[in-house]
Amino acid sequence: MSSSRRQFIKKSTLAAFSGIIGAPIVFGKWLPKDYIPLILDQNDFHNKFSKDPAMVVLNDKPWNAEAQAHILDDKVTPASRMFVRNNGLIPQDIQTDQWTLTIDGESALTTKTYTLADLKSFPKHTYQLTLECGGNGRNEFDPPAKGNQWSIGAVSCASWGGVRLSDLLKDVGVKEDAIYVGYYGKDMHLSGSPDKNPISRGVPISKAMMEETLIAYEMNGEDIPLVHGFPLRLVAGGWPASASGKWLHRLSIRNKVHDGAKMEGSSYRVPCEPVAPGEKVLDENMCIIESMPVKSLITYPKSGAMLGTKKSLAIRGHAWAGELNVSVVHYSIDFGVTWQKCELQAAANRLAWQHWSGNVSFPKDGYYEIWARATDSEGNMQPMLVPGWNPKGYLNNACHRIAIKVG
């Protein structure tokens, strides 16, 4: 005991020394002055970013946190219940009066720089837009896929306000050979290197030109919260949320598919052709994810409800389908043997999630699971099993289910 303790102290002294000698040389000059590299307590997340206590923190550096199904019950997701997927460190000391957005690139006719005031002089548009992390549901893949182990809560549908990207692109002028619009944000790479972007993705020019694709300066009628991209965010609803760049300060109109950080390799890509679970896939056989697949959530009641003597239950939730509409939502209480149709509302606008509701009757006492299944406007349904395996565990749109006890 005492010898292992002595050894421990010696090791720690060594570590402390290597810390003193090694770490400052590698990182010192790049660490932002007031960035405290402490392992922060989980509660810090909820206080710091005014988040619902039921938000689950997956990583505290960089911040990654997801909602649980029952706190996503709001029709329009409040900031407090919106998932966070950060790839780097949040920018510090943002000065809104000095913030600019520059639009440049090989396929831009001119280069223009806009202040926030300039942007606000363009017509303002507001849409409810579904943003889901490409890796939502990753934790169900077998063999496991690496990255943050999202379960079901990396999805939101807030109301975003701002200028249409297409209005800005027209203002700058787009050459005919334009293929892609890539974004650059002010977040800092985890290594502290100022020359590296944590993430720099974007959308094809066709998606950039859609009327719902915004350069947003508002979320739910207020300034965008810092952790969600204040003061400016590209918002491309229905696509993996990584296409919606936060802390936006530059857009490049590219004459090729944008080649920024996390555009290449296996990031936000799936095998172009289906593969067996665990199969190695070459980079050139990986295709960029565009529209997200059809999916739904049961947001009421919370899983685990015991109904006592009641034999019926009102349920509700949301359903969304990337670029498409949801045409119908069903639920099953017998593991898919029979399906009942739900009430389904039209979307507030294209790319917003749709609200559904149902009334469940239970034939007898016992344990039940309620499964919800949405079908999109092209007839694609959510699978009951985890869909096609892919190396990074994207696009798991398997049916959501909750547990209920009757009697």
Add this chain to the structure above:
Amino acid sequence: MDNKQYIRILKQVVVILKAAIFSLILLLVLVMDMGYNLLKKEFNNDRTVAAERVEAPEIVNGVHVRTGLVEGEGLDLVIQNCTTCHSSKLITQNRMTKTGWQSTIQWMQETQNLWDLGDQEAPIINYLAANYAPQKKGRRARLENIEWYEME
């Protein structure tokens, strides 16, 4: 050599000797001071480590308290090399085979500024593969950790 000349030379020798002795003493003081400071640093380091240990035991029930990493051969190397850029939660969330961990490290070296781990790479990968290996999940797991509650 007359007596006068002899005395002059003697005086010069004394001056040189005085200077030499003075320099020597100065050097000695400097060296001692440096040594003392180094000792003090070493002592302080041990003291702070000991104090930390009293406040928060490093390993409890086989888990390193600050990082949540499992105790095991190579833990120190992993803490030193793998928890500076991101928190250890990115490790503890993940399960990979040896080749999986290897290619993740290679990916970070090629794209994320991770340094060459030299001969520490093997013990790091061994630690990760041993303590964070994949488990079978099947095509759909059953619902777990259900918090039952009575509905009004």
